[in-house]
Amino acid sequence: MSRNKFKISLVAASVLAATSGHAALYKVVEVDPTGSIQSTGVYVDDITEFYGSAIEKPSGAVNALGCFAEGTTCNEYQLFGDSRNGSEGHSYRQEIPFNFDSSFFYTDWNRNRDYCRNELGYQTCDPGWTDKMWYSFSNVGGLLRERDAFYNSSQTGWNNIKGEDDYLSNALGFSETTASSDPDNASVATRMNVAPVSDYKPAGVASPEVNSENVVINGLTSNDGFAIGNTSSGYYRINTSANNSVGNLATAYRHRGFVQSADNTTNMLLPVLTDGTTQDQKITNNMGRTMGWSSFYYEGKEYIVGSAAVAPFDYNDDNKNWNGDLNNCLIDDPASRLTARISHLQLRQQFGTLITLQLVLSLFQIGRTEYRLITIKRLLKAAPVGP
DSSP states (O other): OHHHHHHHHHHHHHHHHHHHHHTTSEEEEEEEOHHHHHHHSOOOTTTOEEEEEEEOOOOSOOOTTGGGSTTOOOOOOOEEEEEESSOOSSOTTOSSGGGTOTTOOOOSHHHHHHHIIIIIOOSOIIIIIHHHHHHOSSSSOOHHHHHTTTOOTTSBOGGGOBOOSOOOOSOOEEEESSOOOOTTSOEEEEEOOOOOOOSOOGGGOSSOOTTOOOEEEEEEOTTTOOEEEEEOOOEEEESOBTTBSSOEEEESOSOEEEEEOTTSOEEEOOOOOOSSOHHHHHHHHHHOOEEEEEEEEETTEEEEEEEEOOSOOOTTOGGGOSSSOGGGGOSSOGGGOGGGHHHHHHIIIIITSOSSOOEEEEEEOTTSOOOOOOOOSSEEEEEEOOO
16 A cells, blocks of 8 residues: 555656646637627537637747747737537548548438448447537537538428528637737637638629638748638528528538638639539539648748649549439539539539649739638637746
8 A cells, every 4th residue: 555655646746846847838828719709700608619720930030949048038929710619510621521531422421420430430420429420519510501501491401301591600710819928818819801702603692691601720821920721612592582582502612722811801722723524624613622721931922732623523423412413513503403402512512522632832922812722618828938
């Protein structure tokens, strides 16, 4: 017994020594975007979470010891991140589902459960893991809401489940309003006004519904510190009339990279057009996915690094259908035809995904849009105390 007590005491003393010796290295600062997201975006009480995903880089000459060098006073630095109101379903940061489904086979609840069983080996796949991914754990998010977003509350979709009249953002980007390292007061963060645009307008509708896009921040440009991320197009309300103000919802693409410049302009990173049939080119240009990850500065120019769709996948493969035939979407505007509604949902979910991943270096020119390609309730950051 005495030996056990000695061992425990020794471990406790070691932990105490380690924590005491390093306790003053960092100050923990709360970053709170709640007010801004709650007032301008989508916020679910007791559910919404905030995640930090990018930190501003130091500017000017930097000592090899950083903020820990004797006599050094470090500048404040901004934190960027994104919110979550529910389950993502398939990640907003992955080119293909789970970074695994290169055949784009995981289209429904059963197939996603099979992925969990076969590849993850969890004992909680059915129903726990799959239900959380498919239905979400709140009234926002979940893969089913994306797959059946077209259906309104008077219509039924997968498994005879009624649709919803609106699609609400599950993820929104934010940035620290004024960088702070004060551990005694929360640093306020503000929602980023990311405004996705698309040359393709489903059914000719001019713009998507407010707060219907999903936005994540992946990094910052190396020279100017502009946010780089991914956003969906948001959902366009189509098929409305004097007697039907609800209509249906359709989206142009699930992912596209963007750079948010200093004047709060959203600069979209576009797909790479390659040789192919006219229809394939239209699908790639209109609905193809892109992603922006990082950047580097070289000879006075900023280059964005990411991935881009270069072609659609095989739309003759019936395993990719979602309650309809994808070939029905081989028209100039799939969303404009009510008869193509189900297939269009699959089109935006799947055609926009990459059949080929291509690393692209995109010339970043400020003021121009030549981007061709390229859980906790409180969010905390660690600020160095210094020597």
